[in-house]
Amino acid sequence: MTKVFIDDKAIDWPTQQPLLDVLRQQGYPVAFSCRSGVCQSCQVRITQGTPPAAAQAGLTVAQKEKQLVLSCCCYSEQDLGVSLYDPREEQVTAEVLSVTSLADDIIELRLRAPVAFHGGQYMTLWRDAQTPRNYSIASAADDDHLSFHIQVRPDGQFSRWAKQLSPTDHLSIYGPLGDCHYQPEHSERPLLLAACGTGIAPLYAVAREALAKGHSHNIHILYAARSAARLYWRKPLEQLAQNHAQVRLDCLILEDPSEGKRKPANVYEFVRSELTGLQNHQIFLCGAPSFVQKMRKQCFMAGARPRQVCFDAFEAGR
Ligand code: FES
Incomplete structure (x- = not known):
């Protein structure tokens, strides 16, 4: 049993318990979302002792210099002093430009905010101090707005609120974060x-x-869904493929063979049978954790190199 010191208090800290739970049990309002080191909403500052390396995985140099840790991943065998940290200290206020329905349960939220970003990175959007959510950026660096595609579920505390937003409403955002985006070394x-x-x-x-930066090699897009009706972004992708000869689009159905049409009904089977020799490819995977996990495995079996695979796994509809 170690101790955590906060606000002149010494609190018992069972070694198998993450710091997040210890602090919340004591009534400290540390925000959290994923509990797995991804969303970064549970940051606290270490004021005494050495930040555990595992609790700083994925943080930037600047965050580490501030002695920040992800409390959901913070375990320690030494006593630590901590203070609360609100990432919203570095928040930016964004203005809502539009909320558009893309499918029965998917909206596009467009925001205007003074931040530089790359498509594929993600940002934390705040409904209130206790309700942060991470969403990937769906707009490209040259766009004059931030765009997010948000799945709305009946129990989604953030997504249901976001659906009600109106132009000129404001919300706090933080980021961008993550490196799942096109970078100069991908051009070859x-x-x-x-x-x-x-x-x-x-x-x-x-x-x-990639196209805006003059990418000259092939770009192969695999778009999978559980039914043809769920391929809500098919038209913009088809347009992209029509306008650029190097873009190949394959829309695949994950479960229903009757809707697979000319393509194999299973995306993993498709990768297994049609994709080989991925040694030189730069690969981006994005979607539900089970999809990303299976695709990574298939890509590695097809020769992909681990350092050339970027991925972003998330649970939708929160
Ligand atoms: S709760 Fe998401 S990183 Fe800790």
Whole structure:
């Protein structure tokens, strides 16, 4: 049992318990979302002792210099002093430009905010101090707005609220974060972009940024969904493929063979049977964790190199 010191209090800290739970049990309002080191909404500052390396995985140099840690991943065998940290200290206020329905349960939220970004990165959007959510950026760096495709579920605390937003409303945003975006070293490689659900939104932005930067190699987009009706972003992708000869689009159905039409009904089977020799490809994967996990495995079996695979796995509809 170690101790955590905060506000002149010494609190018992069972070694198997994450710091997030210890602080929340004591009534400290540390925000959280994913509980797995991805969303970065649970940051606290270490004021005494050495920040555990595992609790700083994925943080930037600047965040580490501030002695920040992700409390959901913070375990320690030494006593630590901590203070609360609100990432919204570095928030930016964004103005709502529009909320548009893209499908029965998917909206596009467009925001105006003074931030530089790349399509494929993600940002934290705040409904209030306790309700942050991360969403991937669906607009490209040259666009004059931020765009997010948000799946709305009946129990989605953030998404249901976002659906009600109106132009000129404001919300706090933080970021951008993440490196799942087109970078100069990708210019020499063919790209494979594979997504399911709203994961297609950031990868569409990645493709647009690559084309805007003169990417000359092939760009192969795999867009998977559970039914043809769920391929809500098919038309913009088809347009992109029509306008650029190097873009190939394959729309695939994950479960229903009757809707697979000319393509194999299973995206993993498709990768297994039709994609080989991915050694030189730069690969981007985005979607539900199970999809990303299976696709990574298939890509590695087809020769992909781990450092050339960017991925962003998320649970939709929060
Ligand atoms: S709760 Fe998401 S990183 Fe800790």
